[in-house]
Amino acid sequence: MIDAILLFADALYGALVIAVACSTLGVYVVLRRIVFVGAALAQISSAGIALALFLSGIGIGAFGLTRHPVALALIVTLAGAMVFAGSGRQRVPPDATIGAAYAMAAAAGILLIAKAASGEAHDIFLQGNILGITRTDTYVLMAIAAPVLIVHAVFYKEFLFISFDRETARTLGYNVTFWNLFFYLTLGLVIAFAMQFAGVLLVFNFLVLPAVAGLLIARSMRGMFAVAIIASLAASIIGFSLSVVFDLPTGPAIIAVSGALLLIAWLIRIAQQR
Amino acid sequence: MSALVTFDRASLGYGRRAVLSNLSFEIREGDFLGLVGPNGSGKTTILRAILGALQPITGSVTRADGLRFGYVPQRDQVDYGYPLSVVDVVLMGRYDRIGLGKRPSSADRELACDALEHVGIRDLADRPLANLSGGQKQRTLIARALVGDPNVLILDEPTNGMDLVSMTQILGLVRELHERDGLTVLMVSHALNEVANYVERIALVADEKVHIGSTDEIMSEETLSNMYGIPVDVSSFNGLKIVVARRGRDTRRS
Numbered sequence: 001m002i003d004a005i006l007l008f009a010d011a012l013y014g015a016l017v018i019a020v021a022c023s024t025l026g027v028y029v030v031l032r033r034i035v036f037v038g039a040a041l042a043q044i045s046s047a048g049i050a051l052a053l054f055l056s057g058i059g060i061g062a063f064g065l066t067r068h069p070v071a072l073a074l075i076v077t078l079a080g081a082m083v084f085a086g087s088g089r090q091r092v093p094p095d096a097t098i099g100a101a102y103a104m105a106a107a108a109g110i111l112l113i114a115k116a117a118s119g120e121a122h123d124i125f126l127q128g129n130i131l132g133i134t135r136t137d138t139y140v141l142m143a144i145a146a147p148v149l150i151v152h153a154v155f156y157k158e159f160l161f162i163s164f165d166r167e168t169a170r171t172l173g174y175n176v177t178f179w180n181l182f183f184y185l186t187l188g189l190v191i192a193f194a195m196q197f198a199g200v201l202l203v204f205n206f207l208v209l210p211a212v213a214g215l216l217i218a219r220s221m222r223g224m225f226a227v228a229i230i231a232s233l234a235a236s237i238i239g240f241s242l243s244v245v246f247d248l249p250t251g252p253a254i255i256a257v258s259g260a261l262l263l264i265a266w267l268i269r270i271a272q273q274r
Numbered sequence: 275m276s277a278l279v280t281f282d283r284a285s286l287g288y289g290r291r292a293v294l295s296n297l298s299f300e301i302r303e304g305d306f307l308g309l310v311g312p313n314g315s316g317k318t319t320i321l322r323a324i325l326g327a328l329q330p331i332t333g334s335v336t337r338a339d340g341l342r343f344g345y346v347p348q349r350d351q352v353d354y355g356y357p358l359s360v361v362d363v364v365l366m367g368r369y370d371r372i373g374l375g376k377r378p379s380s381a382d383r384e385l386a387c388d389a390l391e392h393v394g395i396r397d398l399a400d401r402p403l404a405n406l407s408g409g410q411k412q413r414t415l416i417a418r419a420l421v422g423d424p425n426v427l428i429l430d431e432p433t434n435g436m437d438l439v440s441m442t443q444i445l446g447l448v449r450e451l452h453e454r455d456g457l458t459v460l461m462v463s464h465a466l467n468e469v470a471n472y473v474e475r476i477a478l479v480a481d482e483k484v485h486i487g488s489t490d491e492i493m494s495e496e497t498l499s500n501m502y503g504i505p506v507d508v509s510s511f512n513g514l515k516i517v518v519a520r521r522g523r524d525t526r527r528s
Binding site: 031033154155157158160161164165167168169170171172173174215218219220221223224 | 325327343345347351352353355356357358359362363366367369370372374375377378402418422428
């Protein structure tokens with residue numbers, strides 16, 4: 001059994017990098033009540049991939065961008081992140097903006113893939129393919145995740161303050177617009193790369209479920225980060241192993257384990273309250 | 275007493291539309307000022323101008339050099355779902371002094387505990403924020419404002435949604451901070467009766483105007499009837515002033 005799992009060791013390492021990066025940012029996503037921003041950005045990222053494939057299929061190079069779907073996905077995801085970062089000040093409520101972006105991005109992705117020259121073969125980009133992660137992919141993921149995590153560790157108090165109470169932060173001289181945009185750009189960056197391998201649903205899972213488990217049982221921010229990261233790693237390792245051994249789809253297996261861990265966290269919470 | 279914030283013929287609004295025009299008044303050092311007016315009258319607009327978050331359309335709003343505000347937001351503006359302890363929240367009031375990317379030191383933590391002592395909840399320092407009562411949450415936010423060593427303490431609707439006991443205690447605490455420490459205080463509220471007997475001066479915002487004066491000057495039937503546009507009675511009870519709208523058909527505003 002171990003041998004079978006080790007055959008996909010590179011893929012597992014990649015999944016673990018995605019898990020740590022998404023679950024760390026997921027703490028803010030959950031606390032700021034913007035979970036559907038995660039879903040919408042992942043969907044926008046997948047639409048970016050679909051756009052690259054479509055343009056490539058009809059012979060448009062777009063300065064080489066369409067040869068690297070991740071590049072176009074990154075551009076549209078960061079653009080989406082900038083829109084969401086500023087959506088609080090508009091007449092349209094933020095959740096309506098998120099909902100509209102999600103629906104449009106999902107439809108655009110499906111339409112563009114349907115008309116892409118090699119659409120069906122590339123459906124895998126939209127669904128995610130954890131088992132297909134290579135060692136090089138893992139290095140690329142680490143090159144993205146490590147700077148983002150370092151930035152979040154160094155500027156922890158700044159991100160916390162503008163998330164928790166932006167009005168007071170503003171009165172103390174914080175450029176809340178800048179920090180908010182910075183946060184959304186790090187989120188967009190992680191989602192755009194994680195999406196390539198994990199797919200929309202698994203990225204959404206890593207952004208939400210581990211952080212909710214952390215919120216249920218942790219009594220400090222540090223504890224919430226720790227529980228979220230540990231839960232995401234545990235879900236990845238257990239879900240990945242189960243999927244290999246029992247020949248299950250890997251993404252849904254990891255999500256199922258995340259759900260089980262969330263249930264355990266909920267039971268711990270009940271026990272804590274007694 | 276020197277002026278800390280000066281409004282000089284300032285028109286305030288959003289875009290080109292002025293919500294309040296031609297405002298001229300000062301917040302002086304040592305003031306205990308209530309910025310009072312009905313909901314939607316423009317109190318928040320004035321507050322944003324004082325804090326520097328809103329530039330006047332015409333005229334000027336100037337702040338004294340080195341002025342530091344200790345801002346206490348409305349309680350419902352803060353999300354109590356974060357797994358933060360009381361002292362964690364108070365420390366935020368020093369974040370700008372600690373510096374970018376640096377962590378609070380043990381000295382910062384000590385100052386945060388001193389601020390909690392100052393507002394009477396030192397023993398709650400390690401308690402989760404979510405487990406506090408409304409009055410304790412408000413004290414935590416006041417401690418956070420104090421820990422930054424401000425020149426002016428600004429409280430936005432500090433008694434909103436509070437029961438009588440908590441409200442009295444919070445207003446008493448703010449008055450004590452003013453009297454004991456000589457702190458300049460600006461209290462924003464829609465509830466004239468609640469703040470009028472605590473503050474020393476009132477800036478009454480109504481009908482796009484600001485009328486500023488001592489509590490006795492503002493709490494007169496003539497001034498209040500003119501400002502609110504309905505006849506009001508001002509009664510005294512145990513040395514406290516109470517404003518009551520006169521009953522009858524003429525109290526209805528068109």
